[in-house]
Amino acid sequence: MENKNILMQADHSRSRLMKEKAFLWIVVFFSVITISPIILIIWRLIQKGIHQLSFSFLSKTTPDAFEAMTAVAAGERIPGGIVNGITGTLLMVALAAIIAIPTGLISGIYLYENPGKRLANLIRNVADILQGVPSIVLGLISYLWVVRYVTQGFSALAGSVALSIMMLPMIVRSTEETLKMIPITIKEAALALGVPYHKVILRVLIPTSFSGLSTGILLGISRIIGETAPLMLTALGSTAINWDITKPTSAIPLLVWEFYNNPYMVDMIWTSSLLLMIIVLSFNLMSKQIGTKRK
């Protein structure tokens, strides 16, 4: 019907060309609007946050409300930094990665090795659904499982469990997709030589797809570093440096949330957010870099 229309009015009239031009400009205009927030956000963070970024900001713990209040009242810079958040993020993200990476890699290999199997299809579909579960719900789950029964209180472990459930399906799917891309002949050559199955996985499958696997892992890590909501229900926060996984722990995004809610510490939100963005974006770009090198 519409195709017929084109034939009937195939008259290079000016209005058609005008429409054509106008649409191109609309597309360009909306595309520029689409990418402008990223520039505006990064600009704002740098502009507001860079001047407080210092060694003491990275090496001191957060001040308590009273210290911040007196500093603000005296017109001084708020003392202290966010080292308790940095160590907390490091602890919880590392622990989540330790849980999620091996599990995710193994499951991804299983899915790759058993294509078309009923159980594999079920696992794949469930992983897809898990990937869509809102992070706050994962926080609730980890609260119900870990905070209630394992550590009997808010803890870094609970935060890590929530983050690892978030990361797991991402790694499973990226592992499967990466493995699908390596030529099957490589694997068959190894099997033909009589190499045991676990060695085929460790010495052939994983090394040949290494860059692809790391892309997925780095991207997964960059996603969980910035998560705030699940940590609010699990790790809670702490004003001191904590390395004990059974105790409440802070994280950079949690501190941003605390500063946002405390009128005396508002000055610190931009520098903490800037630091968070630098970390998240460097993981993000690193994964992209590896990804493009592969091609």
Add this chain to the structure above:
Amino acid sequence: MNSDKITRIVLLLVSVLILVIAAGMVFSLVDGAIPAFQKFGLKFIFSNNWDPTQGRENYGALPFIAGTLITSVLALLIAFPLSFSTSLFLGEYFKKTRIAKVVSTMVDLLAGIPSIVYGLWGFYTLRPIMIKFGIGDQGFGIFTASLILAIMIIPYATSLSNEIISMVPADLKEAAYSLGATRLEVIATVTVPAARSGIVAGYILAFGRAIGETMAVTMLIGNSNVIPKSIFDTGNSMASLIANQFGEADGLKLSALIAIGLILFILTGIINSIGKFIIKKMS
């Protein structure tokens, strides 16, 4: 037992863990939600009264279900012209050019920004603009939250439709060009119809994202526990309510929050399954 068999069993057992986690999640959410549903029955979903006052505790989820759906639909409507244009920019007009690479990297970075940073930016940059235009209560409200949500879901909607649009076979398009069609006519009559289901799937998945967003929404929606009367009113979403009220929750209130988590879980599960189903049918 030989080593190959052991390897296979290990692979299987670890993979089944995903099913165990998912089943455990459903079990724990249902188990935690039982007291709330026992007390209020189905009225929990359809009642619009959320009152945690001791003695006359009453919990209804309707304001939050409404708030979630309204913000997410509005975000989708705002995001559509932006992300659709961007996917045409990337997949059609400037396909495989350097500028397309730069734009697509920036769109991807948009997906990497933490929710809380979006919230801060919305609070300190968008909200003053809203106040200037007299929108919402002190700039807070459904509209402000939807605006920030729209920016957040753009990368999810864009990446899939861009991929699908750039996969439309060239001979289809060339056939239309040879009949004298302009580029716009080719897009409208060939590219978009051919890529339609993929584009729809992308927006469905983006919708699923919007429903579960917590931090940015909680910082901008106004957190009033009533059904919003207009898009410029304040309201609250399910995810935002859990984040807000979890701290002081126990007993019946905790159960009500878990029940809301369950509803959120089911809703996103259904939406994502529909999206994935459409994608699967295409390939």
